[in-house]
Structure formats: C-alpha cells, structure tokens
Amino acid sequence: MRKIIAYLMFILVSIPSISQVIQEAPADKAVIYFVRTVKGTGLLAYPELFCENGPIGILSYRNFIRYECEPRNQLFWILKGNISQITFTNYKQFVETELLAGKIYLIEVRVQFEGIRMEPVDPVADLDRLDRIRSVLNSKSSLKANKMMKKKDYHKKKIHKSWTKHGMEKYPKFVEKGKVKHLYSNWFVEPEDLLIIRSN
Secondary structure (H helix, E strand, O other): OOHHHHHHHHHHHHHEEOOOOOOOOOOOEEEEEEEEEOOOOOOOOOEEEOOOEEEEEEOOOOEEEEEEOOEEEEEEEEEEEEEEEEEEEEEEEEEEEEOOOOOOEEEEEEEOOEEEEEEHHHHHHOHHHHHHHHHHHHHHHHHHHHHHHHHHHHHHOOOOOOHHHHHHHHHHHHHHHOOOOEEEOOOOEEEEHHOHHHEE
C-alpha cells in the first residue's frame, strides 16, 4: 500500500502545471496585452496609458493590462512624468497598430530614468521581449497586482481628462520626426504562446 501511495504522489508531483489561463480574444474584438517588464528603471513611476478615445489605465511595476478593442487601425500612447532638476518633463511614446478580430497582440512597456518606451512585439523576431512578457504574465506577484488594479479599473479615474487631448496634439510631431512605433496585423500570438509550463 505504501508503495502505491508513493507512486501516486510521484505521478502528481511530476504533472506539469500552468501558472495562469490566457483567455482567447473574442471573435469580434482584438486584444492587446500592455506589459510592463523589469528591463529598465523607474520602479516608483506610474505611466498612464491611452487610446485615441481616452485613458486606458495606469501601469504599475511588473503589471499588465489586457485591453479589448475594435479590430482596426488604432493609436495608443503612454505618458510618464519625470522631475528632472528644476523642470517637469512629460515623456511620451506612440504606437500605431493594425489589429485583426480574434487575435492577441503584445506591447512591452519599459520605464527609463528619463524616458519611456513602448515596444510592439514581433513574436517571431523578438524572442527576448516575448520571454520577459511571458515571465510577467505568469508571475504570482504580477497576477496578484493585476487583480488588485483591475478592481480599481487601473485607476483610470485618476488620469486627468486633458491628457488625452494633449497626447493627440503632440502626435503629429512624433510622426514628423519618425518616432512612432508600429504593430503589424500579423504580429499576433496564440494563448498557449504566453504560458509557462512548470514541473511541480
């Protein structure tokens, strides 16, 4: 009997476990994961994320926002305030996207000491970015933080309404300087691409 129990315990321990379940995108919507990874500085910074219609939420350290939206060309940007010496500077990054219905896309957010970056992820070429995003999406601490922020609607109400208009006004200058990033329609991932399978 003891041998049987020991064998069953071995089988249970050996079964791989998955950290979380990644939901598929709705058939009539596109999904973007905005994931703030650990590469970069600015631990205490809380950048604000926007779409062209208004604020999406605040992205805290090692956290993520799953955003469902209409499957079309859309513009997103992020804003980070930084006190540098005497002046107060707002750092921005814009991303133009081409989104298909029923697909999942990834954008990595990296906070820097003086600046911020949004990097659209090509799942074929950007393997390091994909690994960093996968690590955050499957981290217990990140999942806990995301659950807490989700209950508070990612503190969207704390974002000043004027920042949406301010971002749209600055966008043409970024286009002119060639500083706008692009996420293409074929850069989608499958839910299983975001999982980490661990042995117990």
